[in-house]
Amino acid sequence: MKKISKLIPLILSVAVITGCSSKSIEVSNGSENLVDTSKTGVTNTTYQELYDKLYAASGTTVATDEIVYQIGLDLFEKSGRSQSEWDERVRLAFNDFFNSTYMYGEKFDERMLAASLRTQGYNVSCSTGTFLGTKADLVDYDNLQSSLRCDYSDYISRYLNHSIAKDFLYEEYILSQKSVYFTNKMIREVEYFYFNPLTYNVSDKYVDLFGTAVKNLESSSFEDLVLDSNGLQEQWKTQKLDELDQDFALIDYTKSNSKYADLYKDIFDLSAHTDEVKAELSSEIKEYSNSGVQSIFTGYELKKLALQNVIYYYNKVGTDEGSTLIASDLDTKIFKDEDAMLKNSNGFLLAQSGSDEVVIKGSDSQYYIIKVNIINADSSIEDKRKGAKALAKNTSNTKGAIAYYLGQYNVKVYDQSLYEYIDTTYDFEAK
Numbered sequence: 001m002k003k004i005s006k007l008i009p010l011i012l013s014v015a016v017i018t019g020c021s022s023k024s025i026e027v028s029n030g031s032e033n034l035v036d037t038s039k040t041g042v043t044n045t046t047y048q049e050l051y052d053k054l055y056a057a058s059g060t061t062v063a064t065d066e067i068v069y070q071i072g073l074d075l076f077e078k079s080g081r082s083q084s085e086w087d088e089r090v091r092l093a094f095n096d097f098f099n100s101t102y103m104y105g106e107k108f109d110e111r112m113l114a115a116s117l118r119t120q121g122y123n124v125s126c127s128t129g130t131f132l133g134t135k136a137d138l139v140d141y142d143n144l145q146s147s148l149r150c151d152y153s154d155y156i157s158r159y160l161n162h163s164i165a166k167d168f169l170y171e172e173y174i175l176s177q178k179s180v181y182f183t184n185k186m187i188r189e190v191e192y193f194y195f196n197p198l199t200y201n202v203s204d205k206y207v208d209l210f211g212t213a214v215k216n217l218e219s220s221s222f223e224d225l226v227l228d229s230n231g232l233q234e235q236w237k238t239q240k241l242d243e244l245d246q247d248f249a250l251i252d253y254t255k256s257n258s259k260y261a262d263l264y265k266d267i268f269d270l271s272a273h274t275d276e277v278k279a280e281l282s283s284e285i286k287e288y289s290n291s292g293v294q295s296i297f298t299g300y301e302l303k304k305l306a307l308q309n310v311i312y313y314y315n316k317v318g319t320d321e322g323s324t325l326i327a328s329d330l331d332t333k334i335f336k337d338e339d340a341m342l343k344n345s346n347g348f349l350l351a352q353s354g355s356d357e358v359v360i361k362g363s364d365s366q367y368y369i370i371k372v373n374i375i376n377a378d379s380s381i382e383d384k385r386k387g388a389k390a391l392a393k394n395t396s397n398t399k400g401a402i403a404y405y406l407g408q409y410n411v412k413v414y415d416q417s418l419y420e421y422i423d424t425t426y427d428f429e430a431k
Helices: 047-058 060-079 083-095 110-119 153-177 200-215 222-227 232-251 260-267 275-289 296-308 328-334 381-391 395-408 416-426
Strands: 107-109 187-195 313-319 359-361 367-375
Touching: 060 153, 060 395, 060 416, 083 153, 107 110, 153 381, 153 395, 187 200, 187 222, 187 232, 187 381, 200 222, 200 232, 200 359, 200 367, 222 232, 222 313, 232 275, 232 296, 275 296, 313 381, 328 367, 367 381, 395 416
Parallel strands: none
Antiparallel strands: 187 313, 187 367, 359 367
16 A cells, blocks of 8 residues: 655645536645636635535545535536436435424424424524425425425535435446446336235226226326326225225214215114124224324324325336345346346236236235336436446445546545545545
8 A cells, every 4th residue: 555645734636626617627735726716606715725624524534525526516517417317316305204204193294304404403494384294285296395395405505415416426437437237237127006905806806907007008108197187096095095984984983974984874783793893893993093092083084194195106226236126026027137027018017928917916915017127238328327326326336436536536645544544435546
């Protein structure tokens, strides 16, 4: 290993990149500008000053992260990608917040998200109020960010943009330096819709109904077929709400506001149940009442709200390097050689050889309709970028990407502690 003198004050020198300029400036002695200061509003800052501030605040890791972030920004610009791709990454990141951590009464509560980010040191202001609701209340389908009312610009700038820039760095490395992956690895984009009927007669009905709809699919996309206003997902949610209404009316028709209330009132007196049925109903009542914490009617309303948050359609990309996309037995079917995979002419996975059935029951007892897109060396650049995003989840690829670009951008390390950190973390031989 080459020893680096600790006497030279400059920490890093690099062909500097910025989000607003394509000009490269070689920093060699700590006095050159970090960015092209001829640009309006650009501050005269040296890498030494930047590093000193970051190192004083958070240490070597954060200081190095800033360098990687700047490289990622430059790569994004040079790749010719549109701002909409960046914005889509931000949108998807906000979608991840729609989880139990920020839920109250089966509704997403923006106040909880804002409070959480503030405790992490981000400036979040909510001058126009906050959002409270289910996925059905979102302005745009499956787009939490579009309904949020607080200002998250500080969080986006200081965290999300850094994370996204590094992701693009990883992906560009795979596209430019690891293109062989698109030949020697199995990369699959999988669209799927799933459902799980409670009874056999309902199962037969929807297996036939949904299967026929997919087989007859012509001009519209699979996603549109599922997510349109009266698409497969809406039909299935209507079925699930109907099952819930019937289930609750059986427990207590006097509190049910569903069409089944009068039906059960007319056909039997609940007090006349056998001991076995009463035991089953007692268990159900505990579930609805959360063991007595709330009324069973409150539990019933919460279950209806929870159904509004369920999504039955997904689009995922994975590789044969341990990706889990669906149920294990279906992953086995998906990650086969193209010639061995059972697909129809529209790309939908078939239940078995010699059949045209596109509804498949997985080992998890769910019913799936699966469309598979194989991503390989002949795929479009758009599909390859999807594949690169999946491949970039492999730690060895991320480490290799950073080491490669530190070299490409002529990074020179003069501080011994920083040199050791980069060398250990990214296997980078400093110049």
